[in-house]
Amino acid sequence: MSPTATDLVRRVASRVTTPLLPDDYLKLINPLWTARELRGKVVEVIPETDDAATIVIKPGWGFRASYRPGQYVGIGVDRDGKWHWRSYSISSTPDAGHETLSITVKAMPEGFISDHLVRGLEPGTIVRLALPQGEFVLPDPPPPKVLFWTGGSGITPVMSMLRTFDRRNTMPDVVHVHSAPSREQAIFREERLALTEKYDGRLRSIENFDDEHGILDVTKLEDACPDWRDRQAWVCGPAPMLESAEKHWAAAGLARSLHIERFSANLTASATGGHVTFAKSGKEVDLDGATTLLEAGEAAGVQMPFGCRMGICHTCVLPLTKGIVKDLRNGAEHQENQNIQTCVTAAAGDCVIEI
Amino acid sequence: MAISDVASFAHLTPDQVDELGREFDQIRRDIEESRGADDAAYIRRMIAIHRKLVVGGRVTLFASAFPPAWVVGTAMLAAGKILENMEIGHNVMHGQWDWMNDPEIHSGTWEWDTTCPAEQWKHSHNYVHHTYTNVIGKDNDVGYGILRVTSDQKWHPANLGQPVYNALLALLFEWGVALHDLDIEAIRKREKDPVEMKRQLKGIWRKVRKQVAKDYLIFPALTGPQFVSTLTANATANVIRNLWSYAIIFCGHFPDGAEKFTEEELRNETQAEWYLRQLLGSANFTGSRFMHVASGSLGYQIEHHLFPDLPSNRYPEIAERVKALCEKYALPYTIGPMYRQYGQVFRTLMKLSLPGKRAAEPQPPQPRAKRATPAELRSYPGPKAPQASAA
Numbered sequence: 229m230s231p232t233a234t235d236l237v238r239r240v241a242s243r244v245t246t247p248l249l250p251d252d253y254l255k256l257i258n259p260l261w262t263a264r265e266l267r268g269k270v271v272e273v274i275p276e277t278d279d280a281a282t283i284v285i286k287p288g289w290g291f292r293a294s295y296r297p298g299q300y301v302g303i304g305v306d307r308d309g310k311w312h313w314r315s316y317s318i319s320s321t322p323d324a325g326h327e328t329l330s331i332t333v334k335a336m337p338e339g340f341i342s343d344h345l346v347r348g349l350e351p352g353t354i355v356r357l358a359l360p361q362g363e364f365v366l367p368d369p370p371p372p373k374v375l376f377w378t379g380g381s382g383i384t385p386v387m388s389m390l391r392t393f394d395r396r397n398t399m400p401d402v403v404h405v406h407s408a409p410s411r412e413q414a415i416f417r418e419e420r421l422a423l424t425e426k427y428d429g430r431l432r433s434i435e436n437f438d439d440e441h442g443i444l445d446v447t448k449l450e451d452a453c454p455d456w457r458d459r460q461a462w463v464c465g466p467a468p469m470l471e472s473a474e475k476h477w478a479a480a481g482l483a484r485s486l487h488i489e490r491f492s493a494n495l496t497a498s499a500t501g502g503h504v505t506f507a508k509s510g511k512e513v514d515l516d517g518a519t520t521l522l523e524a525g526e527a528a529g530v531q532m533p534f535g536c537r538m539g540i541c542h543t544c545v546l547p548l549t550k551g552i553v554k555d556l557r558n559g560a561e562h563q564e565n566q567n568i569q570t571c572v573t574a575a576a577g578d579c580v581i582e583i
Numbered sequence: 584m585a586i587s588d589v590a591s592f593a594h595l596t597p598d599q600v601d602e603l604g605r606e607f608d609q610i611r612r613d614i615e616e617s618r619g620a621d622d623a624a625y626i627r628r629m630i631a632i633h634r635k636l637v638v639g640g641r642v643t644l645f646a647s648a649f650p651p652a653w654v655v656g657t658a659m660l661a662a663g664k665i666l667e668n669m670e671i672g673h674n675v676m677h678g679q680w681d682w683m684n685d686p687e688i689h690s691g692t693w694e695w696d697t698t699c700p701a702e703q704w705k706h707s708h709n710y711v712h713h714t715y716t717n718v719i720g721k722d723n724d725v726g727y728g729i730l731r732v733t734s735d736q737k738w739h740p741a742n743l744g745q746p747v748y749n750a751l752l753a754l755l756f757e758w759g760v761a762l763h764d765l766d767i768e769a770i771r772k773r774e775k776d777p778v779e780m781k782r783q784l785k786g787i788w789r790k791v792r793k794q795v796a797k798d799y800l801i802f803p804a805l806t807g808p809q810f811v812s813t814l815t816a817n818a819t820a821n822v823i824r825n826l827w828s829y830a831i832i833f834c835g836h837f838p839d840g841a842e843k844f845t846e847e848e849l850r851n852e853t854q855a856e857w858y859l860r861q862l863l864g865s866a867n868f869t870g871s872r873f874m875h876v877a878s879g880s881l882g883y884q885i886e887h888h889l890f891p892d893l894p895s896n897r898y899p900e901i902a903e904r905v906k907a908l909c910e911k912y913a914l915p916y917t918i919g920p921m922y923r924q925y926g927q928v929f930r931t932l933m934k935l936s937l938p939g940k941r942a943a944e945p946q947p948p949q950p951r952a953k954r955a956t957p958a959e960l961r962s963y964p965g966p967k968a969p970q971a972s973a974a
Contacts, residue, residue, distance in 0.1 A: 244797060304684075
């Protein structure tokens with residue numbers, strides 16, 4: 229790709245701003261005028277339910293806004309002087325214009341950052357962004373028959389897909405099964421029902437409220453969508469739901485029709501912990517078996533590479549030069565001299581990481 | 584004479600040294616746990632001030648042919664460079680702000696406005712100097728390989744030129760810093776690895792090229808017919824920064840009372856003894872808040888050496904606790920006004936350009952003969968609580 233005119237101007241200008249970049253000065257005028265680190269400004273925080281809100285963000289320079297529906301974005305927020313990073317699925321559709329994008333966040337119990345995003349974020353706040361990524365996306369054109377199965381805030385990437393169908397007027401034959409803890413806690417309920425009405429016959433929406441109907445399991449799913457075998461399925465929700473989906477589709481020999489998105493690493497498996505050394509940065513920490521190496525490194529002030537923070541994108545991969553680590557998702561152990569995903573692994577004994 | 588055993592020099596028992604070490608650890612923990620939004624706001628404010636000073640200075644110099652503009656522009660640029668090199672660059676590269684998780688204010692990514700590449704600075708300074716502080720033969724900052732700063736260093740006829748080397752180093756300080764990690768001493772002894780040297784020289788050349796082009800070519804050219812006056816303004820700003828940082832840095836370890844150590848001290852040195860060596864080997868100077876910021880908080884050299892990676896804006900409160908500990912353990916805490924500290928450095932440099940030992944060297948002050956008894960230590964009330972304001 230040939231450099232754009234902007235790149236050229238920036239390169240020339242950096243000759244006079246060296247060792248800084250022109251961006252370092254421009255952002256004094258407008259905090260979004262920098263491509264050095266991707267940033268965005270919170271334009272609006274829209275409450276969705278008691279404990280969920282949609283955050284509308286206007287990205288700054290350098291942000292590639294051409295995300296695909298279903299992808300997630302990394303967002304960094306400043307809390308007490310320290311930047312904390314999380315990943316959230318984008319709930320807006322790229323077809324609604326590239327001026328802004330939205331994420332929809334549910335405040336988790338004891339969720340230090342999610343709670344702040346839902347309840348404490350003022351419009352005008354500057355946040356950091358990472359480029360959208362993720363493989364939980366639809367092919368274009370979409371398959372003729374689709375099943376969406378979403379649980380709780382797992383609705384967000386699917387909402388982006390539904391909105392995109394609506395914008396492009398390409399709604400295929402969709403069955404959307406959504407479960408929420410209660411009617412009041414169902415995110416995007418009105419919009420979903422409105423779309424169902426608009427695309428009557430093409431979009432069928434089935435709701436399950438745990439307090440009214442009990443937990444929705446795969447048996448109930450089959451009842452709700454008897455032709456599930458004929459559909460490409462996109463499933464996003466809590467870890468137990470994803471596990472049951474994986475088993476169910478695999479048992480039917482249809483694993484290839486299933487697309488799942490894990491929006492949180494299941495941190496229940498516990499390694500034993502140990503003394504971890506970040507070799508090049510000279511930092512050392514004692515860890516329990518539940519803290520990920522990525523979090524530990526960041527807490528110790530090591531500049532850890534990171535991406536999705538849920539074990540998908542492999543941006544955070546670093547060489548493990550000594551010791552053993554355990555994958556928190558499945559308990560798999562990784563030996564020394566392997567590259568490990570620091571965002572989903574914890575120390576299983578003393579280890580040394582090359583950063 | 585250089586010290587071979589810090590504990591016996593300080594008249595402390597091994598238990599007392601360990602106890603002192605734990606007290607220093609406690610200070611570190613307290614500061615680490617209380618780092619927060621105010622500290623982050625401090626460094627961001629410093630960075631914003633630096634950038635405004637630089638923009639203001641550069642813009643003013645577009646009228647550099649007009650003498651008042653030359654003076655104002657040069658002053659702003661010099662102040663900006665001093666702030667960036669000392670309070671911002673030096674401290675950021677120490678990792679004092681890494682806890683913020685901000686990739687733009689991180690020791691791993693910071694590059695500063697001098698000819699010295701950040702990567703080489705972090706090796707020669709953060710690693711070599713801060714680990715082996717004042718150990719003769721290990722710490723290249725003891726005389727920088729060209730000056731005799733203690734009578735423990737053998738006299739050589741070349742030391743006769745010391746007054747001249749000193750003046751040149753002060754004027755060209757940034758260039759001395761740029762070449763420092765090459766390790767002049769190792770090159771002289773022909774111990775330097777040629778491959779490593781080539782790699783370092785390449786790094787220096789890359790950085791020098793950009794710095795020189797900016798200050799001595801591009802900015803002067805941008806001001807058109809005022810090329811020469813802008814060039815002299817930029818050069819003057821660099822020299823002002825050189826003289827100031829030279830003076831501040833020489834006040835850190837060369838005044839009377841900042842002790843030197845032998846390699847024997849390093850053998851089996853504990854963390855607590857390392858603290859003690861940092862304390863005995865460093866010298867502070869007094870000054871206003873403005874003065875401390877302008878000198879990159881190096882007036883708190885003792886605190887900086889005890890805790891090189893704690894945020895510099897916290898050094899004043901750390902200093903109160905360190906002073907209290909020095910009183911409790913009857914340890915010296917070297918401090919004086921900057922003119923006196925530099926006066927001592929200058930006198931030492933002049934005297935040591937001539938052969939001779941003690942005649943030229945001030946006696947290191949001994950810790951007070953009377954030490955606190957164990958009972959007194961137990962009854963020590965601890966550092967003073969912050970005074971409630973009268974309002």
